Structure formats: structure tokens, C-alpha cells
Amino acid sequence: EAQVTQNPRYLITVTGKKLTVTCSQNMNHEYMSWYRQDPGLGLRQIYYSMNVEVTDKGDVPEGYKVSRKEKRNFPLILESPSPNQTSLYFCASKSLGAMFYGYTFGSGTRLTVV
Amino acid sequence: AQTVTQSQPEMSVQEAETVTLSCTYDTSENNYYLFWYKQPPSRQMILVIRQEAYKQQNATENRFSVNFQKAAKSFSLKISDSQLGDTAMYFCAVHTGNQFYFGTGTSLTVIP
Numbered sequence: 001e002a003q004v005t006q007n008p009r010y011l012i013t014v015t016g017k018k019l020t021v022t023c024s025q026n027m028n029h030e031y032m033s034w035y036r037q038d039p040g041l042g043l044r045q046i047y048y049s050m051n052v053e054v055t056d057k058g059d060v061p062e063g064y065k066v067s068r069k070e071k072r073n074f075p076l077i078l079e080s081p082s083p084n085q086t087s088l089y090f091c092a093s094k095s096l097g098a099m100f101y102g103y104t105f106g107s108g109t110r111l112t113v114v
Numbered sequence: 115a116q117t118v119t120q121s122q123p124e125m126s127v128q129e130a131e132t133v134t135l136s137c138t139y140d141t142s143e144n145n146y147y148l149f150w151y152k153q154p155p156s157r158q159m160i161l162v163i164r165q166e167a168y169k170q171q172n173a174t175e176n177r178f179s180v181n182f183q184k185a186a187k188s189f190s191l192k193i194s195d196s197q198l199g200d201t202a203m204y205f206c207a208v209h210t211g212n213q214f215y216f217g218t219g220t221s222l223t224v225i226p
Contacts, residue, residue, distance in 0.1 A: 031212060040123070042205060042218040050212065090159065092214075099147050099209050100166060105159035 002027045006091045006106030013081055013113055021076045021109050023091035029104070030096040032074040033058070034066065036087040037108075043090065049074055050096065081113045116141045118208055120217035127196045128225050134181075135191045135220045137206030144168075146210035148182065148189045153219075154202040162204070165189065196224045 004025045013019050025032065033048040035058075045058030049068040063085055065077040074093075078085060088110050092103040117140045127133035139148070150162040165173045165182050172180050177197075181190045193200055201224045206217040 033214075035216075040218055042118075042120075043216040045214070048212075088157065092159075096212065099145075100164065102147070102149050102161055102164060102207075102209060103159075103214060108157045108159075110157075 002104065004091055004093050004104050004106040006089075006109055008109060009107065010110045011112070013111070015082055015113060016080050019078050019081060019111075021078075021089060021091075021111070023074045023076065023106055024072050025074075025093040025104070026072065027093065027095070027104065028071065029093035030071070032068070032091065032093045033103075034064070034074070034076045035090045035092065036060065036085075037090060038087050046076070046089075081111075083113045085111065086113050087111060116143075116208060116210060116213070116215040118206055118215050118217040120204075120206055120220050122220045123218070124221045124223075126223040126225055127193075129196055129198060131196055132192060132194045133196055133222065135193075135204055135206075135222065137189045137191070137217055139187050139189065139206070139208045139215070139217075141187070141208055141210055143210040146208055148180075149207040149209065150178070150180070150189075150191045151205045151207060152200075152202045153205065154199075159205075163191065193222075198224050198226060200224050 034046040035043040047066040049055045091106040146167045148165040152160045163175045177194045203219045
């Protein structure tokens with residue numbers, strides 16, 4: 001089954017404790033992206049990657065890191081999480097050039113930073 | 115900058131009735147695609163319907179249809195014969211270049 005797998009689904013952590021949210025897709029998509037969803041703000045892009053070793057900032061990159069060492073994986077790293085990073089996070093992927101098909105989304109990670 | 119505006123934060127509709135969710139957008143691109151995504155309480159993002167900007171004919175998927183007005187940059191979603199399972203957050207999105215731009219969402223409640 002074609003899918004984007006995100007883990008964990010829920011995470012509660014303390015301020016300053018480094019964490020990683022994993023994202024993996026099995027569709028050979030070139031493009032992968034991370035979004036955060038907050039009430040009243042919709043989905044805002046954090047980082048995206050157009051291919052292996054190619055990453056770029058989205059609209060809200062502060063406090064986040066990403067890497068793209070393999071085509072299928074695109075982890076999101078919070079080096080020193082803060083309470084304002086409490087949010088719902090989505091990983092998404094798509095095939096470059098196949099604009100009509102849009103994104104395939106992961107199932108989301110609910111992160112709480114206390 | 116591209117912007118997507120959903121001016122109705124919350125809406126409700128009686129079961130079996132029809133409801134229309136509005137979306138306007140701003141882009142200077144000629145080639146773009148428009149999407150409506152549904153997010154039920156399970157929070158999974160589900161594609162509802164999509165429209166190619168260069169096609170004048172409005173897209174239809176079963177009970178879901180769009181009213182695409184390119185000159186007005188409007189892309190509304192009509193849900194006919196509303197069902198309880200349609201209760202969800204709905205996001206409008208514009209895909210241009212390699213970027214997706216999302217609206218802030220409309221929370222739809224279907225009332226039995």
C-alpha cells in the first residue's frame with residue numbers, strides 16, 4: 001500500500017529534550033515536506049526537500065532541523081523543544097511534476113512540550 | 115505571495131441538506147491546481163476533490179463538487195446530501211510550482 005508513515009503518533013516531552021519525528025514514504029517520491037497545524041492558522045510549512053541532500057526552509061523553520069540522506073526518509077528534529085512548538089505535525093510527499101495528484105499525507109504526530 | 119482564504123471558520127448543516135464552503139486565493143501563476151482536503155476527527159488528511167486551473171469544467175466527485183471561478187479566484191466546495199461522516203475540518207489548498215498553500219480551514223458539523 002502506498003503510504004507515508006509517521007512516528008510517533010503522540011509525543012509528550014519536556015522543554016529542551018531533543019526529539020526526532022520520523023517520516024518514511026514508499027512511493028519513490030522526490031518531494032517531501034513537514035507542516036505544523038495550529039488552530040486558526042491552518043497548515044504551515046516548516047521545511048521541504050526536493051530530493052536527497054536537498055532541503056530548504058518553509059514559512060516557519062525556526063527551532064527545527066531536517067535531513068534527507070535517503071529518498072524515502074525525511075526526519076524532523078527538534079534540538080531543544082519549547083512549549084510554542086506544541087502542535088500537530090504532518091509529513092507529506094509528492095512526485096515532482098505530478099501536480100495534479102497533490103500530496104500524500106502521514107497520519108500526523110501530536111506533540112506536546114511541557 | 116500566495117494566499118488562500120477561507121472566510122467561514124465554522125459551519126453547520128442538517129443531514130441530507132446541501133452546504134457550500136467558500137475559498138478564495140491569490141496567485142500570479144498561470145499554471146496551478148486547487149484541492150479540497152478533509153480532516154475528520156481521526157486527523158488524517160483526505161483528498162476530497164481537485165481542479166486543474168486551465169480546465170473550465172467544474173470537478174465533481176460523487177456528492178462533492180466545486181464552483182471554480184478563475185477570474186474571481188474563487189474555489190468553493192459544495193457538499194450535497196450531507197452525511198454524518200462529512201463532519202470534519204475542510205482545507206482548501208493551491209498547488210503552484212512546488213509549493214502548497216493552505217487556507218485556515220472550515221469546521222463543518224453535520225447535524226442529525
